Amino acid sequence: MSIYQHLPALQVVVPMLIAPLVVLMRGRGLAWAMATATSMMAFIIAVSLTNIVLETGAVSYAMGSWQAPYGIELRVTAFSALLLLIVTAASTITLLFGKQSIDSQLEEHRQPMFYAAWLLVLAGLVGIVVAGDAFNIFVFMEVSSLASYILIAAGPNRKAMPSVFKYLIMGTIGATFYLIGVGLIYMMTGTLNLADMEVRLQEVQDIKPIIVAAGFITVGLALKAAVFPLHVWLPNSYTYAPHMVTAFFAACATKVSLFVLLRFEFLVFHQNLVEHVGHFSTFLIPLAVIGILLASGVALFESHLKRLLAYSSIAQVGYILLGASMATASGLTAGIIHMFNHALAKGALFFAIACLATQVSSLRLENLGGVARKMPWTMAAFVIGGLSLVGIPGTAGFISKWLLISAVLEKGTLGIFLVVAVLVSSLMAAVYFWRIVEVAYFGDAPKQSAELHEAPKWMLLGTWFVALANIYYGLNPSLPLLLSNQAAASLLGQLP
Amino acid sequence: MEILGLYNYWAYVAVLMIGFYAVIAKSNLIKKLIGLSIFQSAVFLLYITMGKVDGGTAPIIQAGVSDQIFSNPLPQVLILTAIVVGVSTLALGLAIVVRIKESYGTIEEDQIHLLDHKS
Numbered sequence: 001m002s003i004y005q006h007l008p009a010l011q012v013v014v015p016m017l018i019a020p021l022v023v024l025m026r027g028r029g030l031a032w033a034m035a036t037a038t039s040m041m042a043f044i045i046a047v048s049l050t051n052i053v054l055e056t057g058a059v060s061y062a063m064g065s066w067q068a069p070y071g072i073e074l075r076v077t078a079f080s081a082l083l084l085l086i087v088t089a090a091s092t093i094t095l096l097f098g099k100q101s102i103d104s105q106l107e108e109h110r111q112p113m114f115y116a117a118w119l120l121v122l123a124g125l126v127g128i129v130v131a132g133d134a135f136n137i138f139v140f141m142e143v144s145s146l147a148s149y150i151l152i153a154a155g156p157n158r159k160a161m162p163s164v165f166k167y168l169i170m171g172t173i174g175a176t177f178y179l180i181g182v183g184l185i186y187m188m189t190g191t192l193n194l195a196d197m198e199v200r201l202q203e204v205q206d207i208k209p210i211i212v213a214a215g216f217i218t219v220g221l222a223l224k225a226a227v228f229p230l231h232v233w234l235p236n237s238y239t240y241a242p243h244m245v246t247a248f249f250a251a252c253a254t255k256v257s258l259f260v261l262l263r264f265e266f267l268v269f270h271q272n273l274v275e276h277v278g279h280f281s282t283f284l285i286p287l288a289v290i291g292i293l294l295a296s297g298v299a300l301f302e303s304h305l306k307r308l309l310a311y312s313s314i315a316q317v318g319y320i321l322l323g324a325s326m327a328t329a330s331g332l333t334a335g336i337i338h339m340f341n342h343a344l345a346k347g348a349l350f351f352a353i354a355c356l357a358t359q360v361s362s363l364r365l366e367n368l369g370g371v372a373r374k375m376p377w378t379m380a381a382f383v384i385g386g387l388s389l390v391g392i393p394g395t396a397g398f399i400s401k402w403l404l405i406s407a408v409l410e411k412g413t414l415g416i417f418l419v420v421a422v423l424v425s426s427l428m429a430a431v432y433f434w435r436i437v438e439v440a441y442f443g444d445a446p447k448q449s450a451e452l453h454e455a456p457k458w459m460l461l462g463t464w465f466v467a468l469a470n471i472y473y474g475l476n477p478s479l480p481l482l483l484s485n486q487a488a489a490s491l492l493g494q495l496p
Numbered sequence: 497m498e499i500l501g502l503y504n505y506w507a508y509v510a511v512l513m514i515g516f517y518a519v520i521a522k523s524n525l526i527k528k529l530i531g532l533s534i535f536q537s538a539v540f541l542l543y544i545t546m547g548k549v550d551g552g553t554a555p556i557i558q559a560g561v562s563d564q565i566f567s568n569p570l571p572q573v574l575i576l577t578a579i580v581v582g583v584s585t586l587a588l589g590l591a592i593v594v595r596i597k598e599s600y601g602t603i604e605e606d607q608i609h610l611l612d613h614k615s
Contacts, residue, residue, distance in 0.1 A: 149588055149592070161595050165592050172536070192574075
């Protein structure tokens with residue numbers, strides 16, 4: 001038995017077991033060092049898992065050697081490998097480079113608890129991704145959600161509290177809906193393992209409870225993924241969370257829920273419900289389009305930088321969903337690769353905002369006049385992230401927009417309308433970024449801004465690392481493209 | 497008969513909706529959390545109901561008894577986990593309400609909104 005066989009389990013177990021130990025780490029920076037080291041280890045495990053998946057195909061791990069479907073199965077496919085990379089990389093980079101930002105927002109005695117909760121979020125998110133059965137997904141979802149409420153509540157502004165309360169209520173309702181759906185499916189099939197569920201559903205005679213279950217699961221997960229119109233918890237939570245937490249969550253939290261949603265829709269329901277794909281598309285395409293347009297529209301008029309980007313995140317969830325609801329290989333590939341590219345773009349943007357926040361007192365637009373003259377490096381990275389989000393050629397965002405538009409065009413007349421929606425929304429994105437750029441580069445400095453300096457070097461390094469990754473994956477998208485292609489193929493049942 | 501025979505499911509839906517209503521309609525944060533707890537308990541009822549087999553008892557193997565009918569223990573185990581999740585959610589929610597009370601001085605949602613808009 002080599003250690004490599006246990007990697008799927010270690011991926012979850014390592015951060016989960018170290019989290020309680022981090023609580024005990026008192027003293028300067030010890031908790032941070034331990035959490036960062038753990039997160040790095042998780043990243044290394046994710047990279048080796050990706051290598052294994054690329055070489056040998058999907059990996060299945062029987063927890064405690066109890067074979068599926070009776071035992072608990074962990075399953076790593078190309079799709080999960082991509083998500084694992086996003087989650088662990090986002091956590092590692094934000095922890096590694098974000099220490100100064102966290103230090104400035106959180107008193108030292110609260111930090112061990114904070115880092116412990118962070119590791120629990122990490123463990124929960126990777127748990128959702130590797131879990132092979134519906135109930136474990138629920139448990140991990142709640143582990144990550146409960147811990148993420150704590151992280152958001154750590155924000156310095158008191159408004160963090162009501163927003164996290166709203167998130168808690170809506171998140172719990174979402175999780176409970178999901179639980180009802182899983183219960184109904186279990187009732188009809190007697191299994192919780194997703195792969196087994198797919199097979200046994202074919203024998204179910206009375207299909208009505210399954211349809212109800214599909215509804216509950218879709219709505220529950222859409223709530224967790226902040227799909228329009230279930231997004232209302234997101235803007236305030238992202239705005240008032242500590243900056244590094246926002247960067248971490250914006251990069252991966254909603255995507256993991258979308259990952260579960262897609263797995264359910266395509267693996268479990270797709271082949272077993274008559275016209276399910278039709279229902280799925282007609283239900284989600286309008287939501288995706290309205291979400292894209294409305295959220296971009298709100299972002300146009302928003303003047304708080306973090307809230308502006310939070311609304312843009314809701315629009316991006318719409319893009320991912322739009323690609324996925326095409327239910328074609330090219331559409332799914334576009335949606336899935338956009339998960340990766342959006343994580344890069346938003347990561348860079350929120351990192352740059354954290355850099356800004358170390359110097360300026362308020363992140364409102366009117367307060368940022370001329371800030372680029374004092375902090376050129378920060379704002380340059382911000383611009384790269386913005387270009388990537390808008391989808392300028394040469395950046396990562398362009399790849400996904402291009403794939404999305406070509407996938408949508410396959411749909412004929414409807415496709416043309418959808419392309420128009422995507423283009424209009426990209427234009428709006430360009431406009432709201434231009435507003436920021438205009439103020440930051442050409443605006444007059446507010447009077448009391450004499451002491452602005454460039455952000456701490458270490459944080460700047462992190463920001464640029466992510467910003468350059470945007471360009472690198474814009475010019476050389478082969479790795480995410482390979483994984484998303486395989487993921488789309490396996491979702492549509494063309495691969496084992 | 498069929499409708500009455502499913503009374504457990506009717507009860508589950510009724511409890512679910514009572515909880516959901518409280519979550520949506522009440523502006524007191526504690527009452528919202530109570531509603532959320534009721535909402536979750538309804539799901540526990542659904543799981544327990546589906547595991548019940550007519551005439552079944554607890555799944556304990558006894559020497560000499562071989563034709564005993566058992567209720568399905570798996571949903572009960574699942575729901576034990578879900579109860580734990582529910583309790584931790586409630587605890588965390590209450591902790592947040594305490595923090596809200598400390599910093600706002602109220603736990604009424606509309607007053608919190610007012611205070612937020614003033615500042």
